[in-house]
Amino acid sequence: MRLRWIFLSFLFVSSALVCFPVRAQEAMAPSAAVQNLTLADAQKIAIQNHPDIQAAQDVAEAASEHTRQIRSAYYPTAFGTLSGAEAESNSRVAAGALNNPIVFDRYSNGVQVNQLVTDFGRTHELVKSSSLQAKAQEEGIVTSRAHVLLSVDRSYYGALKAQAVMRVAQETVKDRQLVSDQITALAQNKLKSGLDVSFANVDLAQAQLLLVQAQNDLQASYAALTEALGYADQRVFNLIETDTSSDAPPIDEATALQQAIRDRPELIGKRLEVSSAQSYVTAERDLWLPTITAVGVAGLTPVHQTELAPRYAAGGFNVNIPLFNGHLYGALRGEANAQARAQEQYLRAEQNGVVRDVQRAWLDANSGYQRLGLTNQLLEQASEALELAQARYKLGLSSIIELSQAQLNQTQAEIAQVSARYDYRAELAVLAFQSGQIR
Numbered sequence: 001m002r003l004r005w006i007f008l009s010f011l012f013v014s015s016a017l018v019c020f021p022v023r024a025q026e027a028m029a030p031s032a033a034v035q036n037l038t039l040a041d042a043q044k045i046a047i048q049n050h051p052d053i054q055a056a057q058d059v060a061e062a063a064s065e066h067t068r069q070i071r072s073a074y075y076p077t078a079f080g081t082l083s084g085a086e087a088e089s090n091s092r093v094a095a096g097a098l099n100n101p102i103v104f105d106r107y108s109n110g111v112q113v114n115q116l117v118t119d120f121g122r123t124h125e126l127v128k129s130s131s132l133q134a135k136a137q138e139e140g141i142v143t144s145r146a147h148v149l150l151s152v153d154r155s156y157y158g159a160l161k162a163q164a165v166m167r168v169a170q171e172t173v174k175d176r177q178l179v180s181d182q183i184t185a186l187a188q189n190k191l192k193s194g195l196d197v198s199f200a201n202v203d204l205a206q207a208q209l210l211l212v213q214a215q216n217d218l219q220a221s222y223a224a225l226t227e228a229l230g231y232a233d234q235r236v237f238n239l240i241e242t243d244t245s246s247d248a249p250p251i252d253e254a255t256a257l258q259q260a261i262r263d264r265p266e267l268i269g270k271r272l273e274v275s276s277a278q279s280y281v282t283a284e285r286d287l288w289l290p291t292i293t294a295v296g297v298a299g300l301t302p303v304h305q306t307e308l309a310p311r312y313a314a315g316g317f318n319v320n321i322p323l324f325n326g327h328l329y330g331a332l333r334g335e336a337n338a339q340a341r342a343q344e345q346y347l348r349a350e351q352n353g354v355v356r357d358v359q360r361a362w363l364d365a366n367s368g369y370q371r372l373g374l375t376n377q378l379l380e381q382a383s384e385a386l387e388l389a390q391a392r393y394k395l396g397l398s399s400i401i402e403l404s405q406a407q408l409n410q411t412q413a414e415i416a417q418v419s420a421r422y423d424y425r426a427e428l429a430v431l432a433f434q435s436g437q438i439r
Contacts, residue, residue, distance in 0.1 A: 035236065039156050042152050043153075046230055047148070052230075053141065053145050059140060064137075066130055071127050077115075080111050106303060112295070112297045115295075130276070132276035139266075140265075145439065148228070150433040150438055153426065157422045161418060162218040168214075169210045169213075180203070180204045183197055206408075243425075247424060251435075256435040257435075264435075267351060273343050273347075280340070293320075294317045295317065295318065296313075298311075361427070364427045365431045368423055383410060385410075386409070
């Protein structure tokens with residue numbers, strides 16, 4: 001009795017799953033227009049559209065403007081002055097403004113020009129430090145572009161994989177529907193049992209569930225690709241696969257490491273930041289050196305008392321020699337030294353991380369290449385096993401369970417084969433990124 005109830009429950013669940021309506025394209029297809037997209041098109045769109053790249057460009061531009069600010073110390077500064085005064089006869093300033101105690105009635109206008117003659121290299125080192133920092137920020141643009149392109153590649157291959165899995169699921173539903181219809185017809189003619197019909201319907205229901213999951217995964221992959229392209233709204237794509245070349249093994253690990261140490265924009269940027277910090281240390285040391293500036297003034301006094309000339313002009317120079325400032329300059333130099341040492345350690349940590357990431361990416365790519373051959377063999381063997389199982393079942397030499405297992409193995413092998421193919425391409429993209437070849 002207990003076995004009978006289990007068998008009846010099994011029939012009920014399988015029948016319910018078979019009756020579940022699966023409308024692949026109608027249920028999941030959004031109202032938006034479908035956009036044809038190759039990988040090259042996707043990369044081009046992302047470079048032009050992604051906010052991370054645009055933000056990195058703005059940061060680099062800001063760093064370049066900061067260099068211009070510091071370089072301005074090389075050029076003279078000039079400003080015009082308008083001055084006027086009216087005073088009582090023979091009046092004197094009794095408090096304040098001791099540099100000009102006599103006040104004359106006058107109106108004057110003139111120009112003053114200041115020019116740095118030399119600060120014995122401090123401005124040069126400041127400009128050099130800022131210029132190196134600006135170049136480091138330019139490498140930040142390359143880094144952001146590489147991250148965006150990697151995200152595009154992985155999302156694109158993920159969407160291709162989801163499309164391929166959905167095609168497998170659709171073919172599986174189609175094939176199992178045919179088997180279910182054939183076995184149902186044979187059972188009606190008393191050539192097969194009801195148990196065979198139940199197993200066939202369960203296999204069909206499993207295929208339909210696989211199709212529903214594949215549809216969901218495809219829409220999720222479209223969402224990931226939309227984000228990678230920098231779009232704010234949801235898009236639907238018709239992905240056009242243009243890479244028909246055979247899958248080649250990845251480059252060797254030593255070559256990948258060598259390329260990464262040389263070409264990774266993060267490492268290039270860190271090395272520039274170290275050089276910038278070292279130049280800043282030199283600039284802070286030069287605070288102790290004198291500063292020589294030249295000053296020139298000239299102007300007219302169209303309204304004046306008889307004691308004043310109608311025009312004036314003067315020139316001079318100032319020499320500032322640091323003597324004592326409460327150890328301020330020593331503390332600034334010590335701070336700069338500590339920051340430079342920290343930048344060197346950041347470079348070391350970044351390089352260690354790059355080496356680790358390259359090794360991991362190479363292992364993943366090498367393993368993915370090995371999976372390609374294994375999954376191809378698995379698919380061939382599963383296809384042969386399914387053909388034998390179908391022939392044996394038609395001849396009555398095996399049960400429906402053997403055929404059901406062969407169908408399941410075939411489906412799993414097909415999914416493993418397409419997954420291995422696109423996973424390997426994504427792993428190659430990761431290896432190219434980690435070795436600095438995506439820029």
